[in-house]
Amino acid sequence: PAQFINLQPVPALIGGEPLTSSKTLFDVVRPERGDSAKVHSVVSCSVDDANRAVDAAAKALPSWKSTSFPERRAIFLKAADLLRGRIDEYVKLTTDETCLDLSFSGFELAHLAVPGLEETAAVISTALRGEFPRLDGSGRRELIQREPFGVVLGIAPWNAPFFLALRAILNPLAAGNTCILKTSENSPRTHLAVAQLLYDAGLPKGVLSVVHSAPQDVVEVTNALIHHPAVRKINFTGSTRVGRLIAMEAAKAIKPIVLELGGKAPQIVLDDADIKVAANNAVIGAMMNHGQICMSTAIILVDAKIEKSFLEEVQRLFSENKEALAEYRKAPGKARALFTAASAKRANEILESTLQAGAKIAAGDSSANDVEHASVKPVVVSGVKPEMRLFQEEAFAPILSVTTFTSDDEAVRLANSNSAGLAAAVYGSEVRAVRLAQQIEAGQVHVNAITVHDHPSIPHGGWKESGFGRFNGVAGLHEFTQTRTITMSEP
Numbered sequence: 001p002a003q004f005i006n007l008q009p010v011p012a013l014i015g016g017e018p019l020t021s022s023k024t025l026f027d028v029v030r031p032e033r034g035d036s037a038k039v040h041s042v043v044s045c046s047v048d049d050a051n052r053a054v055d056a057a058a059k060a061l062p063s064w065k066s067t068s069f070p071e072r073r074a075i076f077l078k079a080a081d082l083l084r085g086r087i088d089e090y091v092k093l094t095t096d097e098t099c100l101d102l103s104f105s106g107f108e109l110a111h112l113a114v115p116g117l118e119e120t121a122a123v124i125s126t127a128l129r130g131e132f133p134r135l136d137g138s139g140r141r142e143l144i145q146r147e148p149f150g151v152v153l154g155i156a157p158w159n160a161p162f163f164l165a166l167r168a169i170l171n172p173l174a175a176g177n178t179c180i181l182k183t184s185e186n187s188p189r190t191h192l193a194v195a196q197l198l199y200d201a202g203l204p205k206g207v208l209s210v211v212h213s214a215p216q217d218v219v220e221v222t223n224a225l226i227h228h229p230a231v232r233k234i235n236f237t238g239s240t241r242v243g244r245l246i247a248m249e250a251a252k253a254i255k256p257i258v259l260e261l262g263g264k265a266p267q268i269v270l271d272d273a274d275i276k277v278a279a280n281n282a283v284i285g286a287m288m289n290h291g292q293i294c295m296s297t298a299i300i301l302v303d304a305k306i307e308k309s310f311l312e313e314v315q316r317l318f319s320e321n322k323e324a325l326a327e328y329r330k331a332p333g334k335a336r337a338l339f340t341a342a343s344a345k346r347a348n349e350i351l352e353s354t355l356q357a358g359a360k361i362a363a364g365d366s367s368a369n370d371v372e373h374a375s376v377k378p379v380v381v382s383g384v385k386p387e388m389r390l391f392q393e394e395a396f397a398p399i400l401s402v403t404t405f406t407s408d409d410e411a412v413r414l415a416n417s418n419s420a421g422l423a424a425a426v427y428g429s430e431v432r433a434v435r436l437a438q439q440i441e442a443g444q445v446h447v448n449a450i451t452v453h454d455h456p457s458i459p460h461g462g463w464k465e466s467g468f469g470r471f472n473g474v475a476g477l478h479e480f481t482q483t484r485t486i487t488m489s490e491p
């Protein structure tokens, strides 16, 4: 298969063919690199290119949807094998482009992308087989088939760039749809690498196209994709703000959509919790990938009786790991800057407003934050009230907020008082913690474990403004099929 991944400028992929030039190019820029901030130039697709990509996907649909389950399975298993052998190469590619942490990048490739491919391969034949129910004694028979939608548009973010781009197309492809991947302007080459992997593994030409867009054209190009008549289903992973815009366009076109949006994961710490474990996991969950994970631990709800010892443990962790935390912004591969100067500015404003409203820094130091260079330092803020911005808004930064409660009911009420509902955790004796977990409005609740936990075999998706629809496993394959019931009667 063609090697398009190393071309410069970074090409788009229309019907399996690299698009190597365009009227507009845009640059991927990493602010923490200072003078050498530009990483590479990228081909920006026009509306015409986007429409051609969908036409090619529509053309490839009949033959792809008639492939047998073993044929599809073989491609995903081959891709998993190839990826295992390419982890180092792809970690380099990802971290060069995004400056994300090397270990996080290795994690998303080895522990999310590889098992994601394998799990999907494993469930294809069970998830997609039809049913023959016998509904009554009339002699009529029913056949319920699961059919692909057609062309699926997947829109991906940058923050776990390889896995989230793969996730946007993996379940749809496995279910027999053909796909358009609309990449993030922050990680277009990493997203293109997903297509390279699948084509190298034997994906037939045209089944997957990759559309990049310069930020100034993203609305126009994305709307053209959403409204193209051959696009029959959309999935979007990204911020709640942009998800709302995409959902409104999809509603205009009456097209079904999966929304995987922002989070604000609460972690409840009951008075019978292991404080050391709860504090350690809170710090890891809040600081991993510099707080830029949809499931990042964001709100600690701690029993007022143990707040002091919990904070002392957090402070001890901060002083023992000073170096690791201070290193949080050296590029590349160790860079733990926030993604853009704009996102750093926003996170810092949320922090400042919360401190002005009376909350206090309990660990860390934000005085040297340098938002122009996207630098926001890890901090823990205590005394946060539910009405303060840090409690309400996703900071997408290493800023952990601490609020106290005095009863189990209050803990649940506070955990559910945020508009997000993606991930949560409860620490305490198991039976009591599970009782609380069952009352939390979130797609995933972890008892005595970190909020950042995802596995390709468990359904992933949110409640409330974290979105709707599910990826992964059988649920993910069902999400990208629609049923057709055929009833049969004797003439």
Ligand code: NAD
Pocket: 155, 156, 157, 158, 159, 160, 164, 182, 183, 184, 185, 218, 219, 222, 237, 238, 239, 240, 241, 242, 243, 245, 246, 259, 260, 261, 262, 263, 293, 294, 295, 394, 396, 422, 462, 466, 467
């Ligand atoms: P984002 O919303 O800025 O961008 C996501 C995608 O939308 C990108 O492809 C981008 O090019 C596109 N986009 C941006 N503005 C657009 C517009 N006006 N019209 C059309 N498309 C537009 O999000 P991000 O910064 O890339 O990612 C971070 C966010 O994603 C966080 O809120 C995080 O919680 C969320 N996220 C959610 C999940 C999940 O599974 N629920 C997973 C990862 C990230």
